[in-house]
Amino acid sequence: MxxxxxxxxxxxxxxxxxxxxxxxxxxxxxxxxKFTPDHKEVPCFGMFEELTQDEVKKIINHLQTKSCELDALPTRVLKSFLTMRTAASKV
Structure with missing residues (x-):
């Protein structure tokens, strides 16, 4: 000092x-x-393709099991729910 x-x-x-x-x-x-990004037109989603349960299950299972504090539902919880739902439907 x-x-x-x-x-x-x-x-x-x-x-x-x-x-x-x-x-x-x-x-x-x-x-x-000052940076001003270019304006880009983003198409509006007007039509959605319906998915089967198997397609949804396949998409969810292919997700990486990563999450952050901002996620409303962590991926591991979503995947475990999917596993429980599948098991419950076979009872």
Whole structure:
């Protein structure tokens, strides 16, 4: 620690250093042209093809068993439900 400086002064110098860096980055970014993506027409889904239970099962079974916290239903739960449903239908 530098001698003669209080902890508060050191902390303020440290904060000022990083605030200055952030302001310099912001100033540099302000000179860039704003990115505007090209507008693309996306077709509307007006018709759907009906799938059989076997086709749905095949699609679900081919999914990678990966999930993230944002998934409403984790893939492993979906697959286990599918397995339970198949077993229950044979009882």
């Amino acid at each position: 530098p001698e003669g400086k209080s902890d508060t002064a050191i902390a303020e110098n440290f904060a000022d250093h990083f605030l200055d860096k952030i302001n310099k980055i912001r100033d540099a970014l302000a000179s860039f042209k």
